[in-house]
Amino acid sequence: MRLFDGGKAPNPRRVTVFLAEKGISVPRVPVDMGAMEHKGDAVTALNPLQRLPILELDDGTILTESVAICRYFEALHPEPALFGTGALGQAVVEMWQRRLELSLLGPVSQAFRHLHPAMTAWEVPQVAEWGEANKAKAVRFLEVLDPHLQGKEFVAGDRFSIADITGLIALDFMKPARIAVPEALANVRRWHAALKARPSASA
């Protein structure tokens, strides 16, 4: 198999951190998203949605969507379990993974795409008012997240999970999106610092 990789962009990085936490090495084909190679014929033939990452299996089967790729590796290499264990444990991880994706990573990405000058060719039309609205959405979610993290090492249960990975990616992406974590949100800041200190964060 081989992984068509988009480097440090948020979704490719989710898979990279996940594989590092699992201790799995996969051959990679780098794709230069800065040069818009993901819109080229080669990537479009694999994924007509023109998004990365893409996992190509040895028989030519194509898997896209970072969380779907991660779930495939979870099934092949169950330990350490990063999607939770048991009916309730897995549902809680899915809940927090989705909350962090839909209410944090999503708004942060929208702010970046609609406000950053480097994104004019990526998001057409850029709508500045919508970008600004998403800065506020991201901060509002962090205000709900902070009390939940009180006394907790991880966001979804007693073990590190893919929900923590989505949180790390989203919080890191706030910097280029030019959104600050409010000083008062001490639990979010402590959690983010702990996630950044894991070896997987610099994989």
Place this chain on the structure above:
Amino acid sequence: MRLFDGGKAPNPRRVTVFLAEKGISVPRVPVDMGAMEHKGDAVTALNPLQRLPILELDDGTILTESVAICRYFEALHPEPALFGTGALGQAVVEMWQRRLELSLLGPVSQAFRHLHPAMTAWEVPQVAEWGEANKAKAVRFLEVLDPHLQGKEFVAGDRFSIADITGLIALDFMKPARIAVPEALANVRRWHAALKARPSASA
């Protein structure tokens, strides 16, 4: 357990259709989203993100996020499998579930929220230019989806899955969002008609 239900809104309806396909009956607490009851103190205490549906277990544990709730029921009642079977089968369902959610249901919802006069209190600010951009995003995705559906009864493999449910909900929601399925997309139209004809669609 009991399910705090939001009726015909897209996310509550995803769980309703899923439970109907599983043949599972769960006691429900109706919440009138039209009267903004999901923003009231009772719902906020259960889900500070003020979203529905919410599943409350007998011990008081709260699960939110429609797909997380569905996954919990999948673990409790594995048959029929609506999240796929096997490592690859489950990953393919996850891929299509996410494609349909992120590239169709998401844009359709954005178009509805940012353009419909009934949504002025729900989406602040409403940004009409962003709403219009999402109508085009939804149609572009359908143009990619149509050839994939050629000769296929279901979107993700040989069996009905949660990906089909997300597709049904998104295509149905195009009507209030005032987006038409282009006449030329015969496979999308055939698939939608077949999904609407299932008993679960009117559950």
